[in-house]
Amino acid sequence: MFTGIVKGLAKVEQIEQVESLKRLTIALPSIAQGNIELGASIAINGCCLTVVEQIDDSRVCFDVIAESLSLTNLGQLEVGDSVNVERSFTVGAEIGGHIISGHIATTCEVLAIENQAQKVCWRLSLPEQVKEYVLPKGFIGLDGCSLTVGEVREDSFDIHLIPETLSRTVFGFKKVGDRINLEVDAQTQAIVDTVKRYMSNQKG
Template sequence: MFTGIVQGLAEVIALNKRDQFMQIRVSLPEGHTKNLQTGASIAINGTCLTITEFSQNEVQFDVIEETLQVTNLGKLEIGDRINFERAARYGDEIGGHQLSGHISSTATISQIIRTPDNCTLWLTAPAELIQYIIPKGFVALNGCSLTTGEVQASSFSIHLIPETLAVTTFGNANIGDKINLEVDPQTQAIVDTVNRFLHNRNL
């Protein structure tokens, strides 16, 4: 389980890309390597990955075909910076919202509006997922727990504070970027339940 409170930026230091499979090695910043162990989970751009090897502050993961198809991890290059969050432990403060690290799909940045102290992003989501994104609801984008602003047709906005821009990949976001999207599972469950009820009532 994750909270959507990104702990910082890691750097991709090695990639081994094969047919429908990839190994990724990242360097974690100092202070975030305590109690690492093989088999533990870390969210990389919001994607729950399992540690297969580690040494000092370097951690390696295997990424399989399904993950490559659904997320933006297959587009990573050596030197890229990525959001990371270590798995939550019992007793940790949940500052964002509960996340599984199971990415629903990617959303595409369509517009960036910057002012001196604010930044608003507009993103286009797949048609089958936009129904689960509601104004003032929750989404996770590249592992960041964020509150949605407006929702219009297949697009939605988020508002980013300077702290989020400073400690996540959103500080260097560009139009056209593919962003990992995990919809709020509680919202999804409610919407699906209501849709099934309405469908059955009209039979």
């Protein structure tokens, strides 16, 4: 589990094709280093990945299966790219965002970027399969960042990014047309699905 508070940027150092999967070698920033064991969970662009090899104190390897590569933006990574990184949540740690599982539902596209006073507004595409879970003022996970949803339309939604978020995450490098990993808030999904089942039972 993760909190959606990205700790820093990591670098993609190497990408190897290993049969049907890709092995990513990631150089972690100092804030994300230390006490890493084989099998540990680390979120890369919001995707929960398992450490399969530790080369040294800063470099670790992850195996990413074909399904994850197709569902997320990890399949588009190239050597030298920056990625958001967060270590897994520990009991007693502060939760500054919301609980994130690291299980990406789909990706959305950056449709527009608008600079506003003290913030940047992004308009993102709203994939059909997650429409009912993306609500105004609700939580959402984008590339592993816990963010609050702004305006929601039929086929798009807005988020507002402050300078701190832009400087700490990959969002500072993103441009129109880029794909962003999207994870819906688990509590929102549970409530919406429960209400849907209740209404369906009432009609029956």
